[in-house]
Amino acid sequence: MQRLFEAFKRAGKELYLVGGAVRDLALGVPMVALDDLDFCTNSRPQETLRILKEAGFTTYDVGIEFGTVGCVLYSETEPGYPKDCQVTTYRSAEYYRRGSRHPVVKYGDTIAQDLRRRDFSINSIAMNEAGEFVDPYDGLGDLERRVLRVVSDPLETLAEDPLRILRIGRFVARLGFDVDPDLRRAADERAEHILDISRERWLQEMNKLLLGSEVEAALEFLAEVRILGVILPELAGLKALGGPWSDAMRLVGGAPPELSQRWASVLFSVGAFWARERPGPHAAMLVEGIAKRLTFDNALSLEIRTILAQHQTLTASTSEWTDAAIRRMVRELDPFCAQTLRFARHVDQILGSGDRKEWLGDFETRMADLEKAGNLRPELPRGIGKTIVETFGLKPGPDVGRRKDFLEFSLLDGLIPEAKNAQFYMDYLNEHFRDDAEE
Structure with missing residues (x-):
């Protein structure tokens, strides 16, 4: 330097x-x-x-x-x-x-x-x-x-670049500073001008805001100056309509400071409120619309949607954790298994009664034991799909996928061993799909 x-x-x-x-x-x-x-x-x-x-x-x-x-x-x-x-x-x-x-x-x-x-x-x-x-x-x-104040006239400063209203929220989230009263009034007056700003710039600021240690205060500020209602009306609706706003803030603020965990917490709260009369995977369904509006990249959108959808599957399970059940569940959770488990623990800790803590702990312990033994993610030989096509004279399509799924689930359930040659698995398929072949 x-x-x-x-x-x-x-x-x-x-x-x-x-x-x-x-x-x-x-x-x-x-x-x-x-x-x-x-x-x-x-x-x-x-x-x-x-x-x-x-x-x-x-x-x-x-x-x-x-x-x-x-x-x-x-x-x-x-x-x-x-x-x-x-x-x-x-x-x-x-x-x-x-x-x-x-x-x-x-x-x-x-x-x-x-x-x-x-x-x-x-x-x-x-x-x-x-x-x-x-x-x-x-x-x-x-x-x-510990105060956020602009150098020039607040209204003029925010008129030059309305994104600065989101930047106020970002610095509140990061530093926990108070917002100067004149600046707060100007932010409220200029709120609708955020629509003049590209959605990519919205997302950049929101991502930084959500990772802040004081994210709850920042979201409160955005709601008070009406920006949240423009950018995330689904979340702003919790506060405006008497929803579980405080629970939502605790969930977001207590989440691990990872982008997918913080976004998943936002959408989980929204989905739980809007689907309160008909529970279901509504949070995962929200991702597509919000991702399109805020221009999420495909990788982040997929991770958030998977965490929310598979969290629903994971926490709804009431089965005993047999080895086969754990392997099947991990197959559903991958490639976001660790992220989904982390999110499930977080939701239970903040909003639950804690009764799933032992249940999730047992799952993770059993999963770790299987992984240590090399039995958590058994794999078929590479190129098994091509082998199925050649063996059964099929064209690539649903019939091939059906046979491959049958082999994978048989492997997960421990009905057939791992690390055999391709012919072993073809013989197994021949035995179980004989009726199909005759028809």
């Missing part, structure tokens, strides 16, 4: 560390724990690129048309490196066109201009090469007071 400061000093340009890294350093977070470092400078983008390359830094394109050049900082002696770093030309203003993820930028000439156009005072602090804070808007004071 010192090399970076020196490179810009030799070129006669200013350079400051800014943004979240400075805020976190002021809060006592060690430098080694910081992932991304943001700097700003009075050099223009192409000049910044030249300075970095001449100083031997590895650079990459991150949006030079918006004034930002990316580079990587390395250290052979300090822990926590390499660190990603972005150097951006001072901005005096920026705003987002409706539905766009990219800002319209107007360059500035001073660090004070750049800090003034930022959202919150706690993010409007800079640090120079000597490690001294530059704090023209009392961000350090607001850190001590």
Whole structure:
């Protein structure tokens, strides 16, 4: 980092560390724990690129048309490196066109201009090469007071980028700070403008918010300023219609800080309320609509939906845990077996009577024993589907799948051994599907 400061000093340009890294350093977070470092400078983008390359830094394109050049900082002696770093030309203003993820930028000439156009005072602090804070808007004071306040007029600040309303919630979730009354009123007044923002940016902020340690307070704030009713009306309805809002908050706030666990907790609460008269896997059914609205990626959507659907299957089971029953259940839970069990324990702990704690513990113990013995997930030989096609003269389709399922469940139930050759399994199928062949 010192090399970076020196490179810009030799070129006669200013350079400051800014943004979240400075805020976190002021809060006592060690430098080694910081992932991304943001700097700003009075050099223009192409000049910044030249300075970095001449100083031997590895650079990459991150949006030079918006004034930002990316580079990587390395250290052979300090822990926590390499660190990603972005150097951006001072901005005096920026705003987002409706539905766009990219800002319209107007360059500035001073660090004070750049800090003034930022959202919150706690993010409007800079640090120079000597490690001294530059704090023209009392961000350090607001850190001590534990309050979120904007530098400029709140209504104008939120009009420039309505996503900042969600960012307020995100910082409440992460830091547990209070929201300045003027900012809270402005957020409520500007709530409907969140519709001007792309759904991808909604999701980015919501994901960060849900992982915060103070997520309950953050969701309360979003509900109070009407944003939650726009983004997640299913959840906002719990509060508006007298549903189990407090239970929902306890469930979300107490969930492991993993994205799928927090989202599953949100949707479990919603599904349980709306299906209170006709219980069923309604939470899993909600995922598709919400995933489409918020543009979840397929992997996250599948994981959440599977956790919710299979949790229903797991906790509805009343059978004795025979080896076969455990193997069958694990087959249903995979590839999200651990996540589903973790979610089931969490729901029982927060909302249940605790009567399933022993039941789930027994299941996990038996499952671990089978896994240790190598009998938890018995497998058929690879390419068994092709062998079935060739042996029975079938075309790929339901008949092949039916035979393969028959073999898999026979294996899970311990009716046939594992690790035999393909012909052994074909002989087994011939014996049990003889009537089909005759028909």
